[in-house]
Amino acid sequence: MSRVTVHRKAHFNAAHRLYREDWSDEKNELIFDKCSNPNYHGHNYELIVSVTGEIDQETGFVVDLKWLKELIHDKIETIFDHKNLNLDLPYFKDLNPTAENISVVIYNILRAEIKSNLDVKITLYETPRNFVTYPA
Ligand SMILES: Nc1nc2c(c(=O)[nH]1)N=C([C@H](O)[C@H](O)COP(=O)(O)OP(=O)(O)OP(=O)(O)O)CN2
Numbered sequence: 001m002s003r004v005t006v007h008r009k010a011h012f013n014a015a016h017r018l019y020r021e022d023w024s025d026e027k028n029e030l031i032f033d034k035c036s037n038p039n040y041h042g043h044n045y046e047l048i049v050s051v052t053g054e055i056d057q058e059t060g061f062v063v064d065l066k067w068l069k070e071l072i073h074d075k076i077e078t079i080f081d082h083k084n085l086n087l088d089l090p091y092f093k094d095l096n097p098t099a100e101n102i103s104v105v106i107y108n109i110l111r112a113e114i115k116s117n118l119d120v121k122i123t124l125y126e127t128p129r130n131f132v133t134y135p136a
Pocket residue numbers: 018035097098099100126127128129130
């Protein structure tokens with residue numbers, strides 16, 4: 001049997017602010033610096049969803065990439081694209097929208113939709129040089 005990882009790239013633009021309500025403005029600025037700008041700032045997020053599993057002997061697929069593309073479009077891109085993560089998405093009402101936390105939110109949304117015999121990994125680029133992976 002051959003285990004293979006299939007990857008699908010996706011993209012969304014979003015605004016956010018790194019901020020804790022229970023901290024003073026001074027502490028938020030000290031820790032989060034320009035990312036704590038009260039007027040928010042935006043990123044071009046690049047997302048890679050990786051699905052690992054055995055190749056199905058009938059189809060030759062680990063997962064149908066057309067299905068994966070549509071899943072990411074419907075469950076992530078339409079929800080996250082052109083949104084203010086702090087204000088528009090309930091996930092971040094009490095969760096700082098760092099790249100780490102966004103990757104975990106995206107993982108949990110997609111994990112619920114992908115067969116349990118397949119492994120899922122999220123790679124999220126917040127900038128061309130800053131990116132996170134989950135699970136680690
Ligand atoms: N561990 C984390 N650290 C930081 C995060 C994060 O989500 N997790 N986020 C930020 C900022 O939101 C943002 O990414 C700015 O970071 P910075 O390194 O300053 O990046 P630039 O805008 O300068 O763009 P580069 O192209 O990466 O140079 C900060 N820290």
